[in-house]
Amino acid sequence: MDVGVIVKAALDVNVLRSDPSGRISIESIPLVISEYDRNAIYEGAKICESTGGKLYIYSVLTWGPMERKLKDFENVIREALALGGEEAFTVVDKSINSSEPMYTSEILAKLISKYGSPKLILAGEASTDMTSSTLAPYLAAKLGYNVATFVKELKLGDGYVEVLRDADERLERLSVSLPAVVSVTGEINTPRLPTLIQIRRAFRKPLHKFTLADLGLSPIMSRYEDYKVVTVKRKNVIIEDESLEGVADKLIEHLIQEGVVKR
Amino acid sequence: MKVLVLLDSNKYVSDIHGFIMKAGFSDASLVAVSNVEVSEGFDKVYRVGDVSSDILVKLGSEIGDFDLYLAPHSKKCIEALSFYAGSRGIPIVTEVTDFSIDEGRIYRNILSGRGLVSYKFTTPMAITIATGKFKGSISKTPEIINMDISPSTQLLSTEEKAFGGVDIENADIVVGVGRGFKAKEDLDMAFELAKVLGGEVGCSRPIAADYHWLDEDRWIGISGKKIRGKLYIAIGISGAPQHIMAANDVKVIVAINKDKNAPIFEYADYGVVADLYQFLPVFLERLKTRLGV
Ligand SMILES: Cc1cc2nc3c(=O)[nH]c(=O)nc-3n(C[C@H](O)[C@H](O)[C@H](O)COP(=O)(O)OP(=O)(O)OC[C@H]3O[C@@H](n4cnc5c(N)ncnc54)[C@H](O)[C@@H]3O)c2cc1C
Ligand SMILES: Nc1ncnc2c1ncn2[C@@H]1O[C@H](COP(=O)(O)O)[C@@H](O)[C@H]1O
Numbered sequence: 196m197d198v199g200v201i202v203k204a205a206l207d208v209n210v211l212r213s214d215p216s217g218r219i220s221i222e223s224i225p226l227v228i229s230e231y232d233r234n235a236i237y238e239g240a241k242i243c244e245s246t247g248g249k250l251y252i253y254s255v256l257t258w259g260p261m262e263r264k265l266k267d268f269e270n271v272i273r274e275a276l277a278l279g280g281e282e283a284f285t286v287v288d289k290s291i292n293s294s295e296p297m298y299t300s301e302i303l304a305k306l307i308s309k310y311g312s313p314k315l316i317l318a319g320e321a322s323t324d325m326t327s328s329t330l331a332p333y334l335a336a337k338l339g340y341n342v343a344t345f346v347k348e349l350k351l352g353d354g355y356v357e358v359l360r361d362a363d364e365r366l367e368r369l370s371v372s373l374p375a376v377v378s379v380t381g382e383i384n385t386p387r388l389p390t391l392i393q394i395r396r397a398f399r400k401p402l403h404k405f406t407l408a409d410l411g412l413s414p415i416m417s418r419y420e421d422y423k424v425v426t427v428k429r430k431n432v433i434i435e436d437e438s439l440e441g442v443a444d445k446l447i448e449h450l451i452q453e454g455v456v457k458r
Numbered sequence: 459m460k461v462l463v464l465l466d467s468n469k470y471v472s473d474i475h476g477f478i479m480k481a482g483f484s485d486a487s488l489v490a491v492s493n494v495e496v497s498e499g500f501d502k503v504y505r506v507g508d509v510s511s512d513i514l515v516k517l518g519s520e521i522g523d524f525d526l527y528l529a530p531h532s533k534k535c536i537e538a539l540s541f542y543a544g545s546r547g548i549p550i551v552t553e554v555t556d557f558s559i560d561e562g563r564i565y566r567n568i569l570s571g572r573g574l575v576s577y578k579f580t581t582p583m584a585i586t587i588a589t590g591k592f593k594g595s596i597s598k599t600p601e602i603i604n605m606d607i608s609p610s611t612q613l614l615s616t617e618e619k620a621f622g623g624v625d626i627e628n629a630d631i632v633v634g635v636g637r638g639f640k641a642k643e644d645l646d647m648a649f650e651l652a653k654v655l656g657g658e659v660g661c662s663r664p665i666a667a668d669y670h671w672l673d674e675d676r677w678i679g680i681s682g683k684k685i686r687g688k689l690y691i692a693i694g695i696s697g698a699p700q701h702i703m704a705a706n707d708v709k710v711i712v713a714i715n716k717d718k719n720a721p722i723f724e725y726a727d728y729g730v731v732a733d734l735y736q737f738l739p740v741f742l743e744r745l746k747t748r749l750g751v
Contacts, residue, residue: 208570208699209721219573296540297549323700324569326680327552328533329540332511336544341610342511344537357614363533364467366617372610382667423574425567427706430727433718439737442730443744446712449728451748455631455689455710456655458749 196248196351198239199313200280201303201334204271205229205324206258211424219422222260226267228274231319235379237386239317240279242351251311252280255302259292269402277389277397284310288407290414294322296329298415303330304337305410310403314374315356320345320381331378341375347383459486459581462524464539466509468494470530475499476592477528481557481579484596489524491517500600509534510609514542517605525581536586543584550584551577555591571680571703590627590684622673624658630687631657632708634678636701637664638694638715638734642671647738648693654745660685662695679704694734697722714738 204226212223236250243250252275256268265287272283286302307316316338318331328344335342347366348359355372361380371377389397407414434449436442450456461483463474478484490500493509504521506513514527527542529535531553543550556565563576564585626632633652635645645659652659659676666677678685679701686707693714695701702725705711713726716733723729730737 206569208572211569211572219569295549297543297547300544301547321681326568326570327550328536329543329550329552332537332540333544333550335511336515336541342537342541343611344511345533359617361533362616364621365619368614368616370612370614380667381663420575420577422568425572425574425703425706427725429711429725431724431729432727433723433729433731439732439740440744442732443737443741444748446728446730446741447745447748450689450710450712453689453710453727456749 196242196246196315197251197311197313198242198248199251199253199307199311199316200232200235200239200275201316201318201330202232202236202252202254202271202275203229203319203322204254204256204258204264204268205322208323213424217424217426219424221258221422222263226258226264226271228271229319229322229324231321231379231381232275233278233386234381234383235317235319236275236278236280237384238349238379241384242315243279246351249281250279251313252276252283253285253303253306254283255286255291255299255306256288257291257294257299259289261287261289272402273397274389276400276402277394278386280400282400283402285402285404286407286410287404288414290407293420294325296327296333300330300334300337302407302410302412303334305412306405307338309410316340316376318376318378320378328378331376335376338374338376341371341373342377343369343371343375344378346377346379349377349379349383459483459526460524461486461488461526461528462521463488463490463500464509464514464527464529464535465490465492465494465496466532466534467530468496470532470589471496471499472594473530473587473589473592474528475596476594477554477557477587478596479594480592482559483526488596488598489521490600496600498600499596499598501598503600503602505602505604506607508609508613509538510611511537511541512610513538513607515545516607516609518542520605523582527582527584529586531586531588539584539586546582548582548584549580552586553588554585555588567703570699571706572699620673621675624673624675626658626660626676626678626685627683629658629685631655631689632660632678632685632687632691633657634660634662634690634692634695635665636662636693636695639665642669644735645671647742651691651738651742651745654742654749654751655689657687657689662701692722692726693738695722696720697725
């Protein structure tokens, strides 16, 4: 059975850049694969291997400016292909410059129904940059698919998937008829690292790029958002001494002085 | 203003009411859809069997249109509210932490807690609310309407998670453990430290979710619990933003890590660069002597 995975090129949260006023410069933050999308790809690859299906990667470049982000975006897609994707369908358009589930889902829905329309679409439980967890269910509704989110175990049946999903206080085992969109947690599997051969092969796999016009969609209204850095001032004191006893004593004195440990 | 609230637990009513008050919508008509008994605070309550993904889609034609769709940021509510928003093509913003009436803007964190973004509040809109940020109560006695809806997905069985009943969110002192610990037994050192200090033990996501060494109510992070006490001692934790940003409101952060380049030191007030297996026994002994316990 063919499976689709929606993969996000997410802002690298470990490389935050901002101007002196505290505004985040989205334009200069590099993009990396959204962490839990690797789990989604691996889960999809396993299904395709056992059923002899094809694994499609779908992605929309949501962060601008396009010219500056294109190289990182392509690297993310190549990584997705190295991890098991067979063919990638992507949308890259100058008019897209923010990551809003409403728009992203509309574009993905168009892309998926036009190219491949697999009956099972996998996603990560949350993207590393937006962490909104809305994309999978929003997209499911747009496609007219069923949905299950925060899935920790996935088993393919005949015309359905059986999933174990996290529902905060408890776990629920559900049978979800296909077609469906399923978002997976970071614990569903341990993604394998791609081998050198897989990385090299990924460069020969088809990577399609479409604009909004190609899909018959109109340009997206650029909704300017104000992104600010959250700053928390910390003292950043590294405690040093010749002996561990000395370090421990100094730490204890600091904590007593701060009034957080009472003697 | 007509507000629809989706609820999968009673414990979120105060968060929801707090948000509504902060937003200045206290006079709004409030309708709830819930699978639990809600006896107060709404004009009308539709009782359903389950907050399934398509519950609002199935109920929609029955209960009509609203200006604002609200839910707590719980996993089932995120799913059902997003699915509904998708079916209607209305914007959704999740885990909202603030509302400014003057600016008509709502706020949420991005970049795993390192950034804050604002959105213009428009209607209709769907919003999930960060829990623990708002508190309020609106008194109303609802009319209860029982609904019989069969969801598109079939619930086969449920498993209760094990919880120790620990409340790290309101603990004054938390000792956090991460993958620097090599075996479950070694966490005893952390438990002893917590005991000496009068605190609780918390952990990073892998300790709870991958290894299952500790219950999930000890999981600190953007997908776990936020902490806000006076002291957090993070031991063998690298300091991924998804973890440490949930400790932003803690007064003093101490990090113990053997890697001097670990990001956790950037987020700490006091750092100790040492192997926890060597440092913790010494620290414990000195602490006990100093505190006379
Ligand atoms: C969408 C999303 C949500 C997430 N939500 C959360 C969340 O809520 N909470 C969370 O914690 N994580 C979360 N994560 C995962 C997060 O990114 C990190 O992977 C995780 O926090 C790492 O846990 P850790 O620090 O225990 O392990 P590691 O990153 O492996 O760090 C272990 C640390 O221990 C140190 N160490 C090793 N041995 C010793 C020793 N003997 N003595 C002293 N130090 C030692 C190492 O130097 C290292 O720094 C999330 C990720 C994503 C993508
Ligand atoms: N621009 C995008 N292109 C493709 N997939 C995406 C995109 N944004 C989000 N996703 C998918 O949706 C998941 C959840 O993202 P989010 O709703 O932003 O938390 C991610 O883990 C991806 O699988």
